[in-house]
Amino acid sequence: MIIKEKSIKSYVALENVLRYVFSKHNHKQHFVFKRYIKGDRNFEKQLQLVQDDTEATSIIIESRLQEIKRQFLVNDKQRLHKRKGETKFYHAILSFHRSDNLSQEQLLKVTKKYVKERFPNSIVVATNHSDTKHQHLHLIGSNVEYGIHTTRYLTKSQFKAIKQEMEHWQDKELGLVHSRVDHSKKKSNRYLKKRSTK
Numbered sequence: 001m002i003i004k005e006k007s008i009k010s011y012v013a014l015e016n017v018l019r020y021v022f023s024k025h026n027h028k029q030h031f032v033f034k035r036y037i038k039g040d041r042n043f044e045k046q047l048q049l050v051q052d053d054t055e056a057t058s059i060i061i062e063s064r065l066q067e068i069k070r071q072f073l074v075n076d077k078q079r080l081h082k083r084k085g086e087t088k089f090y091h092a093i094l095s096f097h098r099s100d101n102l103s104q105e106q107l108l109k110v111t112k113k114y115v116k117e118r119f120p121n122s123i124v125v126a127t128n129h130s131d132t133k134h135q136h137l138h139l140i141g142s143n144v145e146y147g148i149h150t151t152r153y154l155t156k157s158q159f160k161a162i163k164q165e166m167e168h169w170q171d172k173e174l175g176l177v178h179s180r181v182d183h184s185k186k187k188s189n190r191y192l193k194k195r196s197t198k
Contacts, residue, residue: 001179002093003166005093006091032126033111033112037071043060080149093138096176101135119152
């Protein structure tokens with residue numbers, strides 16, 4: 001899998017990313033994973049009740065987005081160490097080769113594993129998209145650990161180690177053949193043609 005991560009440095013940028021992620025989200029076909037987001041089940045129930053009403057659906061989705069944003073902001077404002085131009089949140093994108101067709105259960109499993117490795121104590125919201133030729137996941141995670149209020153920054157080598165762990169886990173747990181990426185090479189986002197036998 002290809003793993004990319006972008007930093008989010010403002011609350012406006014957070015709202016823009018949330019809006020983008022949820023605008024492409026189909027609540028009938030895609031999942032929403034949440035950690036430390038409270039009260040979201042009410043929105044899920046409301047969406048099920050108004051399935052065919054487009055206007056009501058968009059109102060509920062907007063309310064849901066604003067509530068998720070509010071909870072991210074409340075958590076961020078409790079950070080212990082503040083500095084100018086700090087990274088407040090991260091937007092991670094995990095992409096899979098178009099030949100590897102993952103089920104909803106597999107995508108959710110990947111999401112949970114990535115959250116455990118990358119955001120062990122942070123507020124996270126994630127969903128899957130299928131609007132391009134390949135399946136991909138969007139995860140938004142707080143840089144401030146929930147309830148602890150300390151920030152979690154990773155060095156390049158720490159982030160690389162997470163990518164390699166995800167690659168190893170993917171091979172072992174999912175057996176994906178086409179979505180292998182060599183994370184040891186600099187700026188290499190090309191899928192490996194063959195599985196290494198060494």
